[in-house]
Amino acid sequence: MVPTIKDVARAAGVSTASVSRVLTNHPATSPEMRERVLAAARELNFRPNAVARSLRSTGTRTVGLVVSDLLNPYFTELARAVEDTARAAGYSVIVGNADEDPAQQDHYIRILLERQVDGLIVVPTVDTSPLLREAAELNHNLVLVDRPADDVDAPTVLADASSAIAELVDHLVAGGRTDPAIIAGPEHVGTARVRLEHFRAALAEHGIALRPERVLHGDFRAASGHDAMAALLAAEPRPDAVFVTNGSMALGVLQLLAEQHAADPLLVPDDIALAVFDDMPWFTLLRPTVTAIAQPTAELGERAMRLLLARINGTDLPDGDALRCRLTVRDSTLPRRSA
Known part of the structure; x- marks a missing residue:
């Protein structure tokens, strides 16, 4: 199994935040702390990945959006709402289509982090994603939308059906x-x-x-x-x-x-x-x-982007209540004429 930042923190006897500071050359890191973390990383054969590397630089005025399936009109509308909100704030959006494939989702997340986007909005394809979890642990600007992900400590925007x-x-x-x-x-x-x-x-x-x-x-x-x-x-x-x-x-x-x-x-x-x-x-x-x-699709996209902008600017907004879905009754569910 590939070692994670949690494994390094456990071996070094420090927090994951301390490991993050060492990996990103944060000035508030003592030489002793740095040596302990790097020694543990060498022992575990840990290689800083795209998540850690992406934290070394910010300010690209771009954000990444990874959706599950762009052929689904729901996600097309969601992407449009994210892009409209981002553009109004002076940001550009790079979109990745996971195609409901966890491996492809992680592929796009790595690429976007390597391009040093200022933040990520992700529709998780599965409940568990080690890469998303690690991005959250390293305090990357991350927001989930439409679907939750287990053990990922990030704001999540959901609809209530x-x-x-x-x-x-x-x-x-x-x-x-x-x-x-x-x-x-x-x-x-x-x-x-x-x-x-x-x-x-x-x-x-x-x-x-x-x-x-x-x-x-x-x-x-x-x-x-x-x-x-x-x-x-x-x-x-x-x-x-x-x-x-x-x-x-x-x-x-x-x-x-x-x-x-x-x-x-x-x-x-x-x-x-x-x-x-x-x-x-x-x-x-x-x-x-x-x-x-x-579904309140446009509102979901707009809220997700506003939460991400707040995190980029160093503030935290509450996730807010789940946005309610709305039923519209039409002819296809009318009672049988003989009923």
């Missing part, structure tokens, strides 16, 4: 839907698990158990939504409602429904109700229009 999902379930049950399914995101992604947990808990409030066969996992991409919907429609009996937990997967679901229509017409909402987490502008152009939960 609980009340909107509860409202959606109330609406579905009131319309006679008692056997719903969910197309959830990857199990290793925190937001995917949270949306599933909220959906299950809201159903339980109505005395409805979410059956295991009604839970399918996609990868937040259109193809996985298509395949998951095909599996649900092949089941006997079919669910009476489907909640798709992101917009990209919903695109695949809608494609499958269009294909299905030629061979075995399936009417929405009479045969099955459809709701989506993520509201898309074109949802109102479809027939039926699509019920959706909208």
Whole structure:
């Protein structure tokens, strides 16, 4: 296992902050402290990485943004909000697309740190990231947005979907839907698990158990939504409602429904109700229009950038309460005409 700054601090009997000062040649470091840290680093074969090197210089007026998937319109809007806020403050933004790949995420983080950006905003692809944790421990200017990361001590900007999902379930049950399914995101992604947990808990409030066969996992991409919907429609009996937990997967679901229509017409909402987490502008152009939960995407990006600017300027702002999502009920979840 590659030694970390925590390992060096433990071997030298000092804090990680002391190791950070030595690695960055901070003037407030005694010769004795410096020798202890460097001796421990040599013994462990520790090599200062991009995180440590990036701390030696600041003031580039650039920040880095690493998002999970730029093909997802949600992250495109988020990036735009970050860029608009940064530009207004005199900063430029360099964007990296992790493509939902932890290795690619770390690749971009290293590159951005080596370019000595003044700070980073990251949408974590997984719950655990040693590189992000080390960046936070070295007091790099770091803000997380949309998804949390375990053991990373950094401001985190999140959306709260609980009340909107509860409202959606109330609406579905009131319309006679008692056997719903969910197309959830990857199990290793925190937001995917949270949306599933909220959906299950809201159903339980109505005395409805979410059956295991009604839970399918996609990868937040259109193809996985298509395949998951095909599996649900092949089941006997079919669910009476489907909640798709992101917009990209919903695109695949809608494609499958269009294909299905030629061979075995399936009417929405009479045969099955459809709701989506993520509201898309074109949802109102479809027939039926699509019920959706909208995230406060622009506000998330703006808040994340303002938190980062505060850290760059040497001040700390509170993370603030999670920003609430909003349900918009449209035709795709109306009660069956025979109900």
